[in-house]
Amino acid sequence: MTELHLWLRHETRTTERRTPVVPSDARRLVENGVTVTVERSPQRIFPVEAYEAAGCRVVEPYSWTVAPLDAVVVGLKELPEEPGELRHRHVFFGHAYKGQPGAEALLRRFVAGGGALFDLEYLVDDNGRRLAAFGYWAGYVGAALAVLHHRGRLTAPLRPTSKDELDAELQPRPDDAQFSSLVIGALGRSGRGARAALMEAGLDPTCWDLAETRDLDRQALLDHELMVNCVLSTGPVTPFLTDKDLAEPRRGLRTVCDVTCDVGSPYNVLPVYDTVTDWTDPVRRLHERPALDLIAIDNLPSLLPEEASTDFSALLAPQLMEFGVAGAWGRCLDRFHETCRELGLENGESDHA
């Protein structure tokens, strides 16, 4: 069996400070006989020296393109547009299996180069549960931003911060009015994060999950002043908010944070907007009189890069130790080939399968 060689790449997106493997986990991998090569990265939240001290080899950004073919390239988000042919096995969030813009072009590059995508979104256990996810911190940051906006204290543009700094901003001040808050999807990863942030802010949120929305009490929902949506919907559901609710004069709801951000999906539970917001303009007014403001940022965990990376890496590193073509990684690979075949890009298995 060839020795495992992981190649931690620099992220293309300049605002992406997270990393899927933090230095302490890189050290554990090295101690277990894994070769870990780390690309220098000006924006990564952990300095490259910490990886070097952990026994990793340090190389230049984008050098994965000339890495030995047996190296497994590990990242989080999109690859650069070049090279056109991807020859390696890549572990990252490809966003390529639901017909997203650019999805087919990305898969085509893999097929052309004989490489393979192991998509982190599809790294699941035998019961289909995600093995590594950023949800908790997405919910935490989303709820925190919603509270800060509701209290008139959110300043834009947003910038990456730490939990300590965020928590300091979240502390209630003596003249802050109490208000009601609701988390939907409260039992999930992001729901738990949202609840924790609201409690840190001195609030006592109402928590709804599947059981409470089965027979939706719309007026009870509209009576909450702040709502954080954290559901993961995989089938048709009654929308939680409609345009009619926005126009409802008795609506108490003033601030919504949609952590889910399912814009364009047929299962979207908040079909009252069609474009996400971002770090520059985090809040959009959806309705005047009564006012309703929306926060719908699709890269929330990037705002807490250290905490988000540390938790994610703790989940991913043990999986990376077992990297191969069986079990969870095998399912990832199957998914890649299935999608390529469905799109008519591939007939058989790739060289790496």
Ligand SMILES: NC(=O)c1ccc[n+]([C@@H]2O[C@H](COP(=O)([O-])OP(=O)(O)OC[C@H]3O[C@@H](n4cnc5c(N)ncnc54)[C@H](O)[C@@H]3O)[C@@H](O)[C@H]2O)c1
């Ligand atoms: N905005 C971001 O930056 C960001 C980051 C990470 C995840 N997300 C998204 O957040 C969503 C939630 O992710 P997660 O990791 O917390 O998922 P999860 O599976 O851990 O939790 C989802 C929860 O929603 C509940 N749920 C599903 N349908 C429901 C319904 N109709 N009514 C009430 N509850 C319902 C489930 O029972 C579960 O408790 C996903 O869509 C994910 O893609 C967004």
